[in-house]
Structure formats: structure tokens, C-alpha cells
């Protein structure tokens with residue numbers, strides 16, 4: 405029996421391992437990058453479960469884990485943000501992942517629906533989710549939940565060396 409519950413401090417080690425596994429899968433699969441070539445400091449910063457980010461999402465109360473027999477088999481990191489496209493409260497989903505042995509059993513769907521329904525109770529009017537366009541399973545999952553995809557993309561600018 406899978407339980408969906410809010411992210412807690414004690415989940416950190418298992419969520420970290422699972423999120424890094426999913427990031428690695430993506431980097432090696434879609435981007436053809438060699439994981440072992442990545443510097444340890446970079447790996448430490450990857451993902452929403454990285455140190456300060458984990459604490460932020462845990463405290464925000466809109467992030468979830470799927471647990472089966474004491475094991476974390478899925479996660480979803482999200483927060484409610486103000487004013488996107490003139491919508492006052494939007495649930496922003498930063499990342500979602502399910503352990504490969506537990507995929508295609510409805511866990512991702514449960515995580516997404518729970519987050520969306522809880523956000524609705526808090527007054528959110530919409531959900532935006534970050535999807536890598538080449539992740540077929542993520543696209544299909546979001547479609548099944550009812551997300552609308554119009555091909556929009558997010559552009560990203562690293563401000564560290566920007567003047």
C-alpha cells in the first residue's frame with residue numbers, strides 16, 4: 405500500500421538518493437553525459453533535495469513523498485508562488501520522480517494529484533510543472549493528469565557572472 409504524505413526531515417537521505425538517481429538517469433540517458441566526470445561539488449548542488457533547498461521545500465509544506473513499507477519510492481518538490489501570468493497563486497512543481505522498480509503503478513499520478521488538490525485547498529488557481537521535453541514519461545504523466553502543454557519553454561540565465 406502506497407502512502408502519499410508531506411516531506412519530513414527524516415526522508416532526506418532516501419529522497420536525496422532517489423532524486424540523484426533520477427538526475428543521473430536523465431543526464432546519462434538524454435544528455436549522454438558521464439556521471440563520473442561530474443565534480444563532487446556540482447553533484448552536491450544538484451536537485452531540489454540538495455541541502456538548503458531540501459529545508460526550504462520541507463518547511464514550505466507543499467512537497468510530498470510516496471512511501472511503501474517504510475521506503476521512499478517517490479517524491480515531489482513544489483511551492484506556491486505569487487503572480488505568474490497574472491494568476492495570483494500558482495503551484496510550482498520543481499521536480500517529481502519515482503523509483504524505477506515502482507514506475508507505471510500510478511505513484512506519479514498520486515503525487516501530482518495530491519499536490520494539486522492540496523494547493524487548490526490553499527487557494528492556488530493553477531499548477532506549473534518543470535518538464536524536460538524529451539522525458540516522454542513525464543509528458544505522458546502530465547497529460548494524463550490534465551495539464552495543458554502549449555510548447556512554452558523557460559529560458560534560464562545564470563547571474564553569477566552577469567553584469
Ligand SMILES: CC(C)(COP(=O)(O)OP(=O)(O)OC[C@H]1O[C@@H](n2cnc3c(N)ncnc32)[C@H](O)[C@@H]1OP(=O)(O)O)[C@@H](O)C(=O)NCCC(=O)NCCS
Nearest residue numbers: 501502507508509510511512513535536541542544545548
Ligand atoms: C515521470 C515519472 C515520475 C512517472 O511516474 P510513474 O509513477 O511511473 O507514473 P504513473 O504510473 O503514475 O503513470 C501515470 C500515467 O502517466 C503516463 N506514463 C507514465 N510513464 C509512462 C511511460 N513510460 N510511457 C508512456 N506513458 C507513461 C501514462 O499515461 C500513465 O498511465 P497508465 O499507466 O494508466 O497508462 C517516472 O517515470 C520518473 O520518475 N521518471 C524519471 C524522472 C522524470 O522524468 N521526472 C520528471 C521530471 S522532468
